[in-house]
Amino acid sequence: MELNEFLLKTAFACMSCDGEIAKEELDLIRSMSKVNNLFGNIDIDKCLGVLVEEINQKGKGFLKQYLHSLTQLSLSEDDEIKIANVAVQMILEDKKIEYSEIKFFKVIRANLTHVTDDVLLDRIEGVDDMFLAQDIKSSYEYIYDDYFCSVELTNLKLPEKLGD
Numbered sequence: 150m151e152l153n154e155f156l157l158k159t160a161f162a163c164m165s166c167d168g169e170i171a172k173e174e175l176d177l178i179r180s181m182s183k184v185n186n187l188f189g190n191i192d193i194d195k196c197l198g199v200l201v202e203e204i205n206q207k208g209k210g211f212l213k214q215y216l217h218s219l220t221q222l223s224l225s226e227d228d229e230i231k232i233a234n235v236a237v238q239m240i241l242e243d244k245k246i247e248y249s250e251i252k253f254f255k256v257i258r259a260n261l262t263h264v265t266d267d268v269l270l271d272r273i274e275g276v277d278d279m280f281l282a283q284d285i286k287s288s289y290e291y292i293y294d295d296y297f298c299s300v301e302l303t304n305l306k307l308p309e310k311l312g313d
Contacts, residue, residue, distance in 0.1 A: 152228055153189035155218070156235050159257075161200045162215045163239035166253040168301055170201075171243035172308040181235070201305055208302045212253070216293070219260045226263040233261060234273045241275045252296040254280055259292060 160181065164174040178197070181187040204211040224232070236257055240250045258269075258281070266281045 151189070152231070153187065153191065155222065156231060157188045157191060157193070157196060158200070158215055158218070159232050159235045160239050161197065161204075162212055163236045163250065163253065165204055165302070165305055166212060166300065167247045167250050168303060168305075170305055170307055171245075173243045174239055175308055177238060177242045181238075187231075187235070197307060201307055204302065205304055209297050209300065212300075212302075213297065216256060216260065219257065224261075224263065226268070229261040229264040230268065230272055233258065233264065233269055233276075237273050237275050237280065249296065249300045251279060252292065252299070255292050256296055 157178070160174075160178050164170055164178070175197075179193060182191070182193045207214065219232075222228075233254075236254055240246060240254060269276050269281065
């Protein structure tokens with residue numbers, strides 16, 4: 150999988166990890182695509198439709214598969230910063246930060262092995278100690294299990310198609 154595809158999947162996973170898709174989050178993905186060309190030449194609406202179908206079929210399995218894919222990629226520090234940046238922007242975008250989203254980010258963060266907390270704090274707007282603080286039980290397995298035990302994913306839908 151190419152990095153631009155994985156970044157889109159990261160945005161979608163973080164957008165849906167709280168069990169809903171907010172219009173603001175969808176707008177941000179489109180903006181990231183148009184303004185920054187972050188996802189390359191991907192047809193955003195088509196890919197999002199496929200991702201919604203996939204998460205509705207697999208539920209939590211979709212997010213587990215995403216996290217497993219993250220562990221399989223060979224990433225540079227810059228790649229990891231891009232992934233963390235997309236994740237944080239998506240979590241912050243709807244102005245409603247739920248702890249389940251923070252826990253999901255912590256699971257992502259546990260798999261970013263080249264980038265330090267100091268670099269994340271310095272280079273990603275919005276990252277603070279809440280995103281990086283270790284939970285009482287900080288093992289990867291605990292954070293992973295804790296997130297998936299606490300989140301419910303129902304039938305997700307994209308907000309109505311917005312004007313370009």
